[in-house]
Amino acid sequence: MALRSRGIITLMVFAGLLACVAASYLDLSTIPHVETSTFMQEHYRYATTPTQMFPPHLLAEVSKINYLRLQAKSKKEITEDHLLDEAYNILESIEAFSPEESTQSKFSSKEDWIRIAILYRSATALYCILSLQSVSVFPENSALRATCVTHGQVLLHHLPEGLSSARTKRFMLWPLVLLGVEAVHSGMATRDFVSKQLPELSRSVGTSIPLTAQSVLQSFWASGLNRWDTCFDRPYPFTMQIAVDVSRVSAP
Numbered sequence: 470m471a472l473r474s475r476g477i478i479t480l481m482v483f484a485g486l487l488a489c490v491a492a493s494y495l496d497l498s499t500i501p502h503v504e505t506s507t508f509m510q511e512h513y514r515y516a517t518t519p520t521q522m523f524p525p526h527l528l529a530e531v532s533k534i535n536y537l538r539l540q541a542k543s544k545k546e547i548t549e550d551h552l553l554d555e556a557y558n559i560l561e562s563i564e565a566f567s568p569e570e571s572t573q574s575k576f577s578s579k580e581d582w583i584r585i586a587i588l589y590r591s592a593t594a595l596y597c598i599l600s601l602q603s604v605s606v607f608p609e610n611s612a613l614r615a616t617c618v619t620h621g622q623v624l625l626h627h628l629p630e631g632l633s634s635a636r637t638k639r640f641m642l643w644p645l646v647l648l649g650v651e652a653v654h655s656g657m658a659t660r661d662f663v664s665k666q667l668p669e670l671s672r673s674v675g676t677s678i679p680l681t682a683q684s685v686l687q688s689f690w691a692s693g694l695n696r697w698d699t700c701f702d703r704p705y706p707f708t709m710q711i712a713v714d715v716s717r718v719s720a721p
Contacts, residue, residue: 522589522637522640523643524568524586524590526562526566527566527589530562530563530593530597531596533555534559534597537552537555537556537559537601538604538606540552541604541605541606542604552606553607556606560594560597560598560616564594566586568583568590572586584627584630584631585631585640587623587627588624588627588631589643589644591621591623591624592620592624592643592647592648594616595617595620595621595650595651596647598616598617599651600697603696603697603698604698614654617651617654618654621651621652621655624647625659628641628644628645628666631644632666632669638670638673639674641670642670642682645679645682648662649663649667649682649686650686650689650700652686653689653690653694653700663683664686664687667683681705682705685701686700
């Protein structure tokens with residue numbers, strides 16, 4: 470596969486994957502999740518995209534979560550215990566991810582890379598719990614709620630630095646959206662933080678996508694509902710600045 474074509478296909482798969490993250494379960498059947506997970510881990514390095522800030526291990530877990538959500542609603546011959554075991558395995562894998570180890574190959578701006586990895590680990594953990602509770606795979610218990618609170622606090626701690634850096638702010642939308650969904654369970658301070666940061670991100674990066682996220686989240690907060698699938702009425706690919714690096718590609 471030519472480098473240019475591989476990069477473009479990677480972008481399409483990545484956008485589809487994150488669109489499924491911000492989607493109801495009815496939309497999940499459009500993405501071949503198992504194949505997506507393998508493809509992204511093998512090929513995403515060929516593109517200059519937000520996936521370069523999305524550790525491949527965590528990206529693979531996102532694909533597994535999407536597939537598990539689809540299985541939960543497909544009513545096929547899969548027991549609830551099996552789904553729950555798979556869900557806890559995914560969450561355990563996310564929690565075991567090491568931001569420090571994942572950035573060992575980075576030789577510049579290492580603190581930025583570690584901060585990004587920390588943010589994406591917590592955002593992925595929140596997506597795992599909240600989206601799987603929404604389809605009744607995970608129970609709603611105090612232990613999982615405490616885990617969500619912890620990861621929400623991690624996002625609140627690290628997002629201000631990530632958003633203040635010109636190098637990393639364009640990669641902050643997805644963690645910010647996940648914090649916004651978690652904020653339905655927390656106080657107004659977190660909602661105010663998310664509501665303030667999204668328009669600022671829109672202005673600084675030059676795209677209206679954060680404003681769409683703000684509108685979706687504010688409607689969710691005002692609805693009185695708190696499940697993941699009541700937040701998103703359709704797929705939203707909450708990612709920004711996707712481009713293929715063709716600087717080293719020669720014309721055929």
